[in-house]
Amino acid sequence: MSYDNLAGRTAVVTGAASGMGAATAALLASHGARVALLARRADRLETLAAKITADGGQALAVTVDVTDAESVRVAAERIRREYGRVDLVVNSAGVMLPNPIDAGRTDEWARMLDTNLTGVLRIIDAFRADLLAAAAEGHPADLVNISSIGAHISFPNYAVYGATKAALTHLSASLRTEFGPRDVRVTNIEPGLTDTELGGHIDNAELTEQLDGMFRAIGPLSSEDVADLIAYVTSRAAHVNLRQVIVLPTRQA
Ligand code: NDP
Numbered sequence: 037m038s039y040d041n042l043a044g045r046t047a048v049v050t051g052a053a054s055g056m057g058a059a060t061a062a063l064l065a066s067h068g069a070r071v072a073l074l075a076r077r078a079d080r081l082e083t084l085a086a087k088i089t090a091d092g093g094q095a096l097a098v099t100v101d102v103t104d105a106e107s108v109r110v111a112a113e114r115i116r117r118e119y120g121r122v123d124l125v126v127n128s129a130g131v132m133l134p135n136p137i138d139a140g141r142t143d144e145w146a147r148m149l150d151t152n153l154t155g156v157l158r159i160i161d162a163f164r165a166d167l168l169a170a171a172a173e174g175h176p177a178d179l180v181n182i183s184s185i186g187a188h189i190s191f192p193n194y195a196v197y198g199a200t201k202a203a204l205t206h207l208s209a210s211l212r213t214e215f216g217p218r219d220v221r222v223t224n225i226e227p228g229l230t231d232t233e234l235g236g237h238i239d240n241a242e243l244t245e246q247l248d249g250m251f252r253a254i255g256p257l258s259s260e261d262v263a264d265l266i267a268y269v270t271s272r273a274a275h276v277n278l279r280q281v282i283v284l285p286t287r288q289a
Contacts, residue, residue: 038271045123047071047124048125066093072098074100074159103151103154124177126266134194153207168220186202229256231251
């Protein structure tokens with residue numbers, strides 16, 4: 037089975053300004069899905085939308101901050117107005133801000149929780165009725181959450197980030213019990229080291245160097261590797277749900 041049956045689907049991808057979200061949006065569009073691109077940096081979204089359109093696809097740039105409920109509500113209204121019902125949602129927006137717990141960085145803790153967990157919930161709330169309606173009419177319907185291998189491992193300085201991802205992994209599994217019986221697939225993707233902008237927001241030079249060292253030693257996945265996986269899981273026959281996929285660089289233990 038190829039990715040052909042993505043044609044005609046209507047997707048929302050958060051975090052589409054860079055990294056996995058941008059790569060996923062481009063790949064879904066290249067297989068015929070209409071894709072709404074969500075993130076805060078409008079210029080990035082416009083550039084990607086223009087590229088997708090130039091390549092013959094359909095994309096809509098929608099500036100949104102997932103930590104702002106009103107912003108998500110306005111974005112969802114616009115997407116439904118321009119594209120109609122959404123049947124594929126990818127939650128890729130996220131931030132990773134490691135620091136020793138002793139640093140007491142409540143600002144970073146709040147930002148990670150509000151983006152990686154509550155932000156995902158805001159998006160799910162905005163589009164769950166669409167997904168359920170699509171499934172009720174016999175169409176494939178997908179919710180894809182990008183969690184992390186960090187949901188399963190303990191690593192100093194990454195406690196709060198890991199906690200947001202562990203919560204997201206648990207959320208995905210629990211949502212299957214509510215959405216699965218109504219034919220909405222829930223897929224939790226748990227990548228390892230991937231070459232994106234994620235580490236660029238770390239404000240601790242020692243931890244930046246540590247992460248750089250891991251990249252050099254292990255060799256990361258690319259955003260396209262993860263996008264390929266997302267296109268694969270969302271293009272299976274509608275009764276097939278890969279519910280949890282851990283994807284690591286081969287050299288990452
Ligand atoms: P990037 O930093 O490249 O992508 C994150 C995206 O999220 C950006 O496009 C950013 O755009 C967007 N974003 C951040 N905050 C908000 C917000 N408040 N509202 C809307 N959009 C927001 O990193 P990745 O592609 O790596 O990250 C994608 C997901 O993958 C994240 O959830 C991350 O935790 C997870 N992950 C990453 C791994 C890695 O090694 N890279 C490994 C495992 C999981 P903008 O700033 O314009 O809003």
